[in-house]
Amino acid sequence: MLEKDYHTHSSFSPDAKDSMEDMILKAIEIGLKEIVFTDHFEIKEDGGPTKSFSDPLYLDRAAKECLRLKEKYDGIIYVGLGIELGQSHKDSDLAEKILSTYPYDFVLASYHKINNIDLSLYDYESIDQEELLVKYFSGLLEIAKSSNYDVLSHLDLIKRYAAKKNIRLRIEKEEDLVRQILKEVIKRNKAIEINTSGYRCPANESLPSKKVLSWYKEMGGRYVTVGSDSHNANDIAKDFEKAEKLIQEFNFIVPSYRKRMRIR
Numbered sequence: 001m002l003e004k005d006y007h008t009h010s011s012f013s014p015d016a017k018d019s020m021e022d023m024i025l026k027a028i029e030i031g032l033k034e035i036v037f038t039d040h041f042e043i044k045e046d047g048g049p050t051k052s053f054s055d056p057l058y059l060d061r062a063a064k065e066c067l068r069l070k071e072k073y074d075g076i077i078y079v080g081l082g083i084e085l086g087q088s089h090k091d092s093d094l095a096e097k098i099l100s101t102y103p104y105d106f107v108l109a110s111y112h113k114i115n116n117i118d119l120s121l122y123d124y125e126s127i128d129q130e131e132l133l134v135k136y137f138s139g140l141l142e143i144a145k146s147s148n149y150d151v152l153s154h155l156d157l158i159k160r161y162a163a164k165k166n167i168r169l170r171i172e173k174e175e176d177l178v179r180q181i182l183k184e185v186i187k188r189n190k191a192i193e194i195n196t197s198g199y200r201c202p203a204n205e206s207l208p209s210k211k212v213l214s215w216y217k218e219m220g221g222r223y224v225t226v227g228s229d230s231h232n233a234n235d236i237a238k239d240f241e242k243a244e245k246l247i248q249e250f251n252f253i254v255p256s257y258r259k260r261m262r263i264r
């Protein structure tokens with residue numbers, strides 16, 4: 001059994017509802033040995049935080065509470081301080097400042113917003129889907145190449161939102177761009193994530209898909225982390241048995257992280 005969830009959101013994230021402590025208690029109840037909080041921090045197109053993250057004490061509060069709980073539950077479950085940084089390529093100075101201020105164990109890099117519009121808000125029926133896909137993967141390539149991160153999160157996230165509108169985006173058509181992203185990840189000795197939130201939407205598959213995982217494997221990728229991307233306690237470690245099957249099939253290694261060091 002996969003005993004660690006490396007992508008969770010507590011109520012510090014504006015879109016999540018359960019407290020860190022409630023999430024930890026749930027994680028203990030279902031037998032996890034590690035839970036890492038990766039509450040959001042989102043960066044705007046022209047730099048600086050997006051509106052919901054402009055409170056300067058936001059990161060302070062999240063880090064303080066997480067460190068308090070890390071100590072409180074020491075020996076029972078490992079509680080990691082992480083962050084999910086969105087659009088870090090749009091303001092690398094701010095990203096660096098954040099990452100050097102708090103003692104993070106783990107950093108996810110994500111691309112949620114193109115031109116300040118969240119991917120969940122695009123009208124996938126009327127837009128030029130191919131153009132948006134190219135924009136998405138080109139931005140992600142920039143992040144993979146230049147950002148400070150440990151793991152690249154939900155690589156084909158865009159399909160999750162399109163699927164909600166019953167549209168199946170043809171990720172495979174952008175194989176070349178996706179392979180360039182994977183190449184950067186491998187070259188920089190980083191990892192990608194198997195995000196199981198895709199099973200909780202009409203896409204009904206992992207993010208990224210099995211196809212993308214097979215490219216990663218073929219190109220020499222070895223490390224993956226697994227994250228439920230839960231925004232509430234009930235979704236912690238959801239569908240991990242499906243991720244486990246993929247890991248066994250591709251013989252991936254699922255490491256742990258401490259103070260941003262990858263350990264087995």
Ligand SMILES: [Zn+2]
Nearest residue numbers: 084110153154
């Ligand atoms: Zn995300």
Ligand SMILES: [Zn+2]
Nearest residue numbers: 007009084229
């Ligand atoms: Zn997330």
